[in-house]
Amino acid sequence: MGFAYPDSRRSIFEKFSLEALPGEFVAILGPSGCGKSTLLNLLSGFLRPQSGHITIDGAPVAPEHPALGYVFQSPNLFPWLSVLENVRFGLRMNSRGSPQEQRAIALHFLRLVGLEEKAEEPPHRLSGGQRQRVALARSLALEPRLLLMDEPFAALDAMTRSALNDELLRIWSSLGKTVLFITHDIDEAIYLADRVLVLGLPPTGITAEVTIDLPRPRDQRDTRANPLFAQLRERLAEKIAVVMTSNQPAT
Ligand SMILES: Nc1ncnc2c1ncn2[C@@H]1O[C@H](COP(=O)(O)OP(=O)(O)OP(=O)(O)O)[C@@H](O)[C@H]1O
Ligand SMILES: [Mg+2]
Incomplete structure (x- = not known):
């Protein structure tokens, strides 16, 4: 695949190729x-x-593709809708089931992210981490097969982020979704993924691909204490250092 923004002469990708297996977690x-x-x-x-x-699954992608779910860096909830109605929103737009069924589905996914008791609250009464969990529930409610996550936890503090990483892994292993997870954080990538890809500056594409053979289910303490974790971190840090060096302006 090749891509350049129409108003730019520089390609972002040239001959870029990526394949994710069903149920795979790629960072x-x-x-x-x-x-x-x-x-x-x-x-x-x-x-x-x-x-x-x-x-x-062989069909071209489109923004309204039912197999796709997104979670972005900011949760983008509708402030005038309750948490439950935010999660229900996509189901309502797609006319999936009766209003009662939609509410039951929304509640099910709120339970999955541990926020059932906040269902009737407006989003502004939630913490940043809770809002991001609502955004995750909203995506999951549409039952996507592929979940695209663009630095979803980057704005959160380290403790909340680590708790949400565990929650995401729990949900991922129970639902079997394919996940593409973008992050700046090497440790987060290793902790979550089956495979980590390093992107170089345009139009390099993928410069490194590292398989994460850490056992699952993972937990923060054991996984980070595993000597393999430190090795992987060092390897990835080296790969990123190479990308950053190539970023130096030519003199
Ligand atoms: N709409 C656009 N039109 C033209 N160029 C763009 C557009 N959006 C992004 N770019 C350029 O494409 C390149 C890649 O941008 P992109 O947003 O994908 O980077 P990113 O890896 O997500 O960065 P970050 O980590 O800062 O979010 C950048 O050089 C950016 O300036
Ligand atoms: Mg970005």
Whole structure:
């Protein structure tokens, strides 16, 4: 797949190729400006590649593809709707089931992210981490097969982020979704993923691919204490250092 923004002469991707297996958790690491968000926008069909194609289970992607779910860096909840109605929103738009069924589904996913008791609250009465969990529940309620996550926990403090990582892994292992997770954080990528890809600066594409053979289910203490974790971190840090060095302006 190749892509350049129409008003730019520089390609973001040339001959870029990526395949995720069903149920796989892929993390994508890369410096600012390397094209991570562009990649997710291409994968979601909001942008179209100029060459090549992108498919989900053999069918071309499109923004309204029912197999797709997104969670962005900011939760983007509707402030005038309750938490439950926010989660129900997509179901309502897609006319999936009766209002009563939609509410039951929304409640089910709120329970899954541990926020059932906040169902009737407006979003502004939730913490940042809770809002991000609502955004996750809202995506999951549409039962996507592929979940695209663009630095969903980047704005949160370390403790909340680590709790949400565990929650995400629990949900992922119980629902068996394919996840593409973008992050700047090497440790987060290793902790979550089956495979970590490092993106270089445009139009390099993937410069490194590292399989994460840490046992599952993972928990923060055991996984981080595993000597393999430190090795993986060092390897990925080296790969990123190479990308950053290539970023130096030519003199
Ligand atoms: N709409 C646009 N039109 C033209 N160029 C764009 C557009 N959006 C992004 N770019 C350029 O494409 C490149 C990749 O941007 P992108 O947002 O994908 O980076 P990113 O890896 O997500 O960065 P960050 O980590 O800062 O979010 C950047 O050089 C950016 O300036
Ligand atoms: Mg981005």
